[in-house]
Amino acid sequence: THSSRPQRLLRAVQKGAVRGDARSVVANIDRFCHHSEWAMNIGDEKGAILDSVVSEVNPALALELGTYCGYSTVRIARLLPPGGRLITLEFNPEYAAVARQVIEWAGLEDSVQLVEGGSGDWIPQLKEHFGVQSFDFVFLDHWKERYLPDIHLLEECELLRKGTVVLADNVVCPGAPDYLAYVRNSPAYQSSYFQSHLEYTKAVDGLEKSVYLGTTDA
Ligand SMILES: O=C(NCCO)c1cc(-c2ccc(F)cc2)cc(O)c1O
Numbered sequence: 001t002h003s004s005r006p007q008r009l010l011r012a013v014q015k016g017a018v019r020g021d022a023r024s025v026v027a028n029i030d031r032f033c034h035h036s037e038w039a040m041n042i043g044d045e046k047g048a049i050l051d052s053v054v055s056e057v058n059p060a061l062a063l064e065l066g067t068y069c070g071y072s073t074v075r076i077a078r079l080l081p082p083g084g085r086l087i088t089l090e091f092n093p094e095y096a097a098v099a100r101q102v103i104e105w106a107g108l109e110d111s112v113q114l115v116e117g118g119s120g121d122w123i124p125q126l127k128e129h130f131g132v133q134s135f136d137f138v139f140l141d142h143w144k145e146r147y148l149p150d151i152h153l154l155e156e157c158e159l160l161r162k163g164t165v166v167l168a169d170n171v172v173c174p175g176a177p178d179y180l181a182y183v184r185n186s187p188a189y190q191s192s193y194f195q196s197h198l199e200y201t202k203a204v205d206g207l208e209k210s211v212y213l214g215t216t217d218a
């Protein structure tokens, strides 16, 4: 009964990171992924771009689709303003179990709500379940083929407002071509691309930042 990679990543955090210190949790995951085992966290290079966008938006309410082990969850939550909240959705129960413990080790459990389940099922329930009106910031990092259906769902559920910033990971590798074509061609978005590299590798990847402009409806 061998451990899984997320479990080994969690053990590296519990062994090397200072409890309550989000920066050291991030640093220890990056060290583990650079020196022990690659894992699909956004990583340090793209993570710095994520940090700069989150700091610029300064979101009171943020949404993350795709928690995995909680690395980007911690990066985002540590930058929230006082009273700021992050809701993060994860479909895989094993990832969710590890992420809860990583978020706790970072001391950020009070500003993060982790929801276990599918984005397609949960997005329509966010308003009534969490008393959410609209998000200031959305980070897409889940199944790449869900980016497009889920951005449409967020629009239909009126969870985006004029100025909401949507940041998407992996628009080159593994890629989300249909999503990219949509946000780059839709008049409802002002989109820009940040070239970077796939976490912990030299392969090209990038983030797409799309500002929602609202609909043209009267
Ligand atoms: O599937 C992904 N996320 C959703 C599941 O949690 C994901 C995959 C990869 C990746 C994998 C395999 C490879 F060869 C290249 C890239 C990278 C990422 O940043 C990701 O977010």
Ligand SMILES: [Mg+2]
Residues within 6 Å of the ligand: 040, 041, 042, 141, 169, 170
């Ligand atoms: Mg990713």
